[in-house]
Amino acid sequence: MRLNLNSLCLLIFLIPFISCCNRFGYNSVIHEGIGVDNYSIQNLKTVSIKNKLGQNYVLINHLDYSGELLYKKYGVSFYYLVSKPTEIFSIALNSNYKGKTSKGFVIQKMTVNDLVRIYGKPRWNRLKDAIYAHYDSLGVYFQINPIEAEPAEFNSYYTNDSAILKKMDSYYRRVYKNEKISEISVGLPKSDF
Numbered sequence: 001m002r003l004n005l006n007s008l009c010l011l012i013f014l015i016p017f018i019s020c021c022n023r024f025g026y027n028s029v030i031h032e033g034i035g036v037d038n039y040s041i042q043n044l045k046t047v048s049i050k051n052k053l054g055q056n057y058v059l060i061n062h063l064d065y066s067g068e069l070l071y072k073k074y075g076v077s078f079y080y081l082v083s084k085p086t087e088i089f090s091i092a093l094n095s096n097y098k099g100k101t102s103k104g105f106v107i108q109k110m111t112v113n114d115l116v117r118i119y120g121k122p123r124w125n126r127l128k129d130a131i132y133a134h135y136d137s138l139g140v141y142f143q144i145n146p147i148e149a150e151p152a153e154f155n156s157y158y159t160n161d162s163a164i165l166k167k168m169d170s171y172y173r174r175v176y177k178n179e180k181i182s183e184i185s186v187g188l189p190k191s192d193f
Contacts, residue, residue: 028099033139
């Protein structure tokens with residue numbers, strides 16, 4: 001195959017565009033406890049994200065505790081502590097994300113029932129307006145939008161009461177089994193992300 005100068009120029013022009021459009025696409029993979037594709041949390045800096053993904057992000061301040069670089073186009077957010085603004089501690093992927101986890105969970109297609117089947121029993125909790133299925137040892141958790149108020153006994157974020165934990169697991173698995181996941185967050189295993 002011979003390329004003329006015009007074809008070569010067009011190819012050189014399209015390569016960055018093609019690779020840009022494939023970011024966080026259907027072949028993208030969330031690696032639990034590590035990151036997404038070649039974005040590794042341990043080595044990721046805000047400046048490198050901006051260099052790779054550009055300046056088309058929304059900057060969100062979360063109560064002067066953390067900052068979020070939200071790239072709506074890709075369905076991805078990168079979080080950093082306000083006290084350490086150059087270091088990323090978590091990556092969150094919302095329902096616009098087209099890829100899957102390394103275990104095969106697809107946010108756009110699967111439900112809480114699929115989540116529990118694939119990952120096993122989570123640690124459940126509710127913070128403000130979201131319910132979370134935590135897999136702390138794997139470095140991943142899944143956010144679910146609430147559809148009803150849960151029993152008052154579930155209000156404690158940290159509980160070691162095995163009877164309450166069992167009730168929580170049964171309740172969330174029953175009530176939310178057919179609900180979709182709204183966000184997947186990745187952080188270092190056993191860290192508070």
